[in-house]
Amino acid sequence: xxxxxxxxxxxxxxxxxxxxxxxxxxxxxxxxxxxxxxxxxxxxxxxxxxxxxxxxxxxxxxxxxxxxxxxxxxxxxxxxxxxxxxxxxxxxxxxxxxxxxxxxxxxxxxxxxxxxxxxxxxxxxxxxxxxxxxxxxxxxxxxxxxxxxxxxxxxxxxxxxxxxxxxxxxxxxxxxxxxxxxxxxxxxxxxxxxxxxxxxxxxxxxxxxxxxxxxxxxxxxxxxxxxxxxxxxxxxxxxxxxxxxxxxxxxxxxxxxxxxxxxxxxxxxxxxxxxxxxxxxxxxxxxxxxxxxxxxxxxxxxx
Amino acid sequence: xxxxxxxxxxxxxxxxxxxxxxxxxxxxxxxxxxxxxxxxxxxxxxxxxxxxxxxxxxxxxxxxxxxxxxxxxxxxxxxxxxxxxxxxxxxxxxxxxxxxxxxxxxxxxxxxxxxxxxxxxxxxxxxxxxxxxxxxxxxxxxxxxxxxxxxxxxxxxxxxxxxxxxxxxxxxxxxxxxxxxxxxxxxxxxxxxxxxxxxxxxxxxxxxxxxxxxxxxxxxxxxxxxxxxxxxxxxxxxxxxxxxxxxxxxxxxxxxxxxxxxxxxxxxxxxxxxxxxxxxxxxxxxxxxxxxxxxxxxxxxxxxxxxxxxxxxxxxxxxxxxxxxxxxxxxxxxxxxxxxxxxxxxxxxxxxxxxxxxxxxxxxxxxxxxxxxxxxxxxxxxxx
Numbered sequence: 001x002x003x004x005x006x007x008x009x010x011x012x013x014x015x016x017x018x019x020x021x022x023x024x025x026x027x028x029x030x031x032x033x034x035x036x037x038x039x040x041x042x043x044x045x046x047x048x049x050x051x052x053x054x055x056x057x058x059x060x061x062x063x064x065x066x067x068x069x070x071x072x073x074x075x076x077x078x079x080x081x082x083x084x085x086x087x088x089x090x091x092x093x094x095x096x097x098x099x100x101x102x103x104x105x106x107x108x109x110x111x112x113x114x115x116x117x118x119x120x121x122x123x124x125x126x127x128x129x130x131x132x133x134x135x136x137x138x139x140x141x142x143x144x145x146x147x148x149x150x151x152x153x154x155x156x157x158x159x160x161x162x163x164x165x166x167x168x169x170x171x172x173x174x175x176x177x178x179x180x181x182x183x184x185x186x187x188x189x190x191x192x193x194x195x196x197x198x199x200x201x202x203x204x205x206x207x208x209x210x211x212x213x214x215x216x217x218x219x220x221x222x223x224x225x226x227x228x229x230x231x232x233x234x235x236x237x238x239x240x241x242x243x244x245x246x247x248x249x250x251x252x253x254x255x256x257x258x259x260x261x262x263x264x265x266x267x268x269x270x271x272x273x274x275x276x277x278x279x280x281x282x283x284x285x286x287x288x289x290x291x292x293x294x295x296x297x298x299x300x301x302x303x
Numbered sequence: 304x305x306x307x308x309x310x311x312x313x314x315x316x317x318x319x320x321x322x323x324x325x326x327x328x329x330x331x332x333x334x335x336x337x338x339x340x341x342x343x344x345x346x347x348x349x350x351x352x353x354x355x356x357x358x359x360x361x362x363x364x365x366x367x368x369x370x371x372x373x374x375x376x377x378x379x380x381x382x383x384x385x386x387x388x389x390x391x392x393x394x395x396x397x398x399x400x401x402x403x404x405x406x407x408x409x410x411x412x413x414x415x416x417x418x419x420x421x422x423x424x425x426x427x428x429x430x431x432x433x434x435x436x437x438x439x440x441x442x443x444x445x446x447x448x449x450x451x452x453x454x455x456x457x458x459x460x461x462x463x464x465x466x467x468x469x470x471x472x473x474x475x476x477x478x479x480x481x482x483x484x485x486x487x488x489x490x491x492x493x494x495x496x497x498x499x500x501x502x503x504x505x506x507x508x509x510x511x512x513x514x515x516x517x518x519x520x521x522x523x524x525x526x527x528x529x530x531x532x533x534x535x536x537x538x539x540x541x542x543x544x545x546x547x548x549x550x551x552x553x554x555x556x557x558x559x560x561x562x563x564x565x566x567x568x569x570x571x572x573x574x575x576x577x578x579x580x581x582x583x584x585x586x587x588x589x590x591x592x593x594x595x596x597x598x599x600x601x602x603x604x605x606x607x608x609x610x611x612x613x614x615x616x617x618x619x620x621x622x623x624x625x626x627x628x629x630x631x632x633x634x635x636x637x638x639x640x641x642x643x644x645x646x647x648x649x650x651x652x653x654x655x656x657x658x659x660x661x662x663x664x665x666x667x668x669x670x671x672x673x674x675x676x677x678x679x680x681x682x683x684x685x686x687x
Binding site for chain 2: 200210214
């Protein structure tokens, strides 16, 4: 044996202390913040999202005209016609005002279903992953049932069965997003559950609830949250699709999907104006996707 | 020792314990841990209805004692059930039979010690220092978790954590707020030890706790373990596949093969005079620093038999150079190898009434087993 000293004495313990470099570690969120601040793309598109949200929130004050006011005289006017900055639609309503107001419904249709699905699907997934066995089987097979349908078809079927309207559209979208979020949460939990630190927490006497709260959630929420943030853009797109089909938001409520649907008939009359709601949807979903990507990179502490 | 000279400036460091432990229940003679007929058979499920088609006999009728204040080493090759024993001891997986008695009280039974109290008294250090720390918690919070669960206030738990970091040689102000990925392997394992000590346990189960560390760090952590044991009145169950490390740290050694105990005894007895053919082969397979003592032939060849369908009688007989008909017919029991020496072996050769032709004869005289290097040579090189 080549171990020279059989005991560890105080001098050695002190030496152990002394050769430790003086580096102070930042907290987790500060590290994430520092990483994000070095990522111009994410920052830029986060600003875009913030601007869109702000514009939607401030719609009553910044919209130049009443989005519901029709005018037979000024139908389908091009951009910059008199005081119609972005032109007017088939009923003579101001496109710019409708876009600003439409951001409210579109963002709501993007965020609310994902948040609801995150809550329900995330809980189901963590429970299925942590408890395992028969419970896992039951929950995951139920989710598979929903998986059997393409998401748009499922959304159309559910909101079709329940009837149109914004709330029913949101419920339909939530149900579409529960299975994939549940699956991500389940696989992340299953992975974490098998790690030694969960065993160690059990060995320390932690109850199931305490272990999930302190040790499982912290490691599962990250990937689930990132996945869900990517779904926001999908939700906006599907919601637009539902409105387009007449299942989601009902006219005359301003909504980007609905505007796209109605203006489509005027595409040969005024193609640029018709493209605007589509552009709004495109920019919003692109921003959510890119920010979600950036967050994934910044939040992976092990990279 | 240097200890006494530096005692006055010891500060937050520890002093050796020489008084009796106030937590002691059964007295000095009562073993801290008695394990009786511990069993774990993992079911293998298959088929359409998910029925149990076979059972892996990972741990089969394992019995041993751990005395107060000693270090019991458990050795054996991969898959012999060492880690399963550790998890069974910690009650992390349910056993299929047998009992664990902690200081005279049966664990997790109505009359005995409750599981929560047992877990305050017995803690475990895992092999993988990386995955045994929560990557999303600062290490201080990981250490403080145990005391928090057992009712300590946030402030008290954090104070305990900081004191423990000092004890394992990490500056709390530097390391407390760090995340596991910011630490080296050795530092992480020291944090794991601190975490295990946070509940002031009396028994520490170390499952391959130093196996993943490089040699210099391994020595550092082993020395730390010795230091902590002396100063915190600890008892260790030290599981490892590294025979040198086990010899260095243990007072007694238990040798496992295919889920069973084949030999148990004082470390010197096992290392200088191994009895069981498997222990002899295991020790003969150690590498020596001396080029004159090279192992020219593998002492054992092949893999251990399948634990799903272990050999009848003695489980080692399929690879044993002394196997005989009686070995297949009946399983040997652990019996004292020699009078007056603390060593028990489960082999028919040492049981005069077993009917084995070599029974009663000295094993070294038979010269039948494979390694060319004699056991005497190997133990000479391993002497401390």
